[in-house]
Amino acid sequence: MNIKDAGLRVGLPPKTIRYYEDIGIVTPDRADNGYRDFSDAHLHKLAFLARARSLGFSIDDCRDLLALWEDQDRASGDVRAIAKEHLAAIETKIAGLQDMRATLADLVQSCAGDARPDCPIIDKLQRG
Amino acid sequence: MNIKDAGLRVGLPPKTIRYYEDIGIVTPDRADNGYRDFSDAHLHKLAFLARARSLGFSIDDCRDLLALWEDQDRASGDVRAIAKEHLAAIETKIAGLQDMRATLADLVQSCAGDARPDCPIIDKLQRG
DNA sequence: CTTTGACCTTCCCGTTACTGGAAGGTTTAT
DNA sequence: ATAAACCTTCCAGTAACGGGAAGGTCAAAG
Numbered sequence: 001m002n003i004k005d006a007g008l009r010v011g012l013p014p015k016t017i018r019y020y021e022d023i024g025i026v027t028p029d030r031a032d033n034g035y036r037d038f039s040d041a042h043l044h045k046l047a048f049l050a051r052a053r054s055l056g057f058s059i060d061d062c063r064d065l066l067a068l069w070e071d072q073d074r075a076s077g078d079v080r081a082i083a084k085e086h087l088a089a090i091e092t093k094i095a096g097l098q099d100m101r102a103t104l105a106d107l108v109q110s111c112a113g114d115a116r117p118d119c120p121i122i123d124k125l126q127r128g
Numbered sequence: 129m130n131i132k133d134a135g136l137r138v139g140l141p142p143k144t145i146r147y148y149e150d151i152g153i154v155t156p157d158r159a160d161n162g163y164r165d166f167s168d169a170h171l172h173k174l175a176f177l178a179r180a181r182s183l184g185f186s187i188d189d190c191r192d193l194l195a196l197w198e199d200q201d202r203a204s205g206d207v208r209a210i211a212k213e214h215l216a217a218i219e220t221k222i223a224g225l226q227d228m229r230a231t232l233a234d235l236v237q238s239c240a241g242d243a244r245p246d247c248p249i250i251d252k253l254q255r256g
Numbered sequence: 257c258t259t260t261g262a263c264c265t266t267c268c269c270g271t272t273a274c275t276g277g278a279a280g281g282t283t284t285a286t
Numbered sequence: 287a288t289a290a291a292c293c294t295t296c297c298a299g300t301a302a303c304g305g306g307a308a309g310g311t312c313a314a315a316g
Contacts, residue, residue, distance in 0.1 A: 033294095079249045108211050
């Protein structure tokens, strides 16, 4: 299967798939004309990647997950460790964003937002 | 004032301040020896930047905010518009991360995380 | 007076995970 | 025969810096 159809099948743009090949994550076969040729196994792997990425796993995480996926005898604890670490990172990020949101929401609410020049938002940014 | 002390004063690493000069946000004076020389006005501007960045405003947002800050007659509505848009972006990001967190938390909880090979996390990534 | 160490300068590369675009070859449909 | 729609590789750019090299400057200590 050519790259465009492969992309449609797994929900990734061709550019992204080429990139994944560049960095050594997938290695499709090549047809005689030089075109990439994706087998079912390749598509399966790409779909796995797409799902892991959509859950926010980094490419490096994905490498590890793929290795574990392909290892029939790995311990589920190894997989869980990666997921837990990622979960913790996400929670840290959420907390940071929630702090920002609270401060910003305060500022936005305190500002009249009309044609007059006095603006508590600027005041706050100015004076800390 | 030299760059390191300026950085200590406003809470930014020298590298970051040089970067801000590179992209045209601040333009400190230069001493005879070529060293950057930061005035109170420069420090004030850098502090403003640091605070806006810490609230997650992009550099481009900061450019706009700085222009408004320096315009005594700007309408507070213009400032508020930027802040509101940023607030909306943050809320979108939080929602996306919360989705991820929910899915991941489910996965992590469903996985025994022991030495056995069967792992619901991998299963889910595999089958969608 | 020299030396050491802490500054400072510019410049270039690396980061994340792609995306856009150019130049050119191949295949398919008209 | 030609045009559209693929495909290929390669190069460059994104956001916002950080690391590190090569070299100039300055203040204090010996």
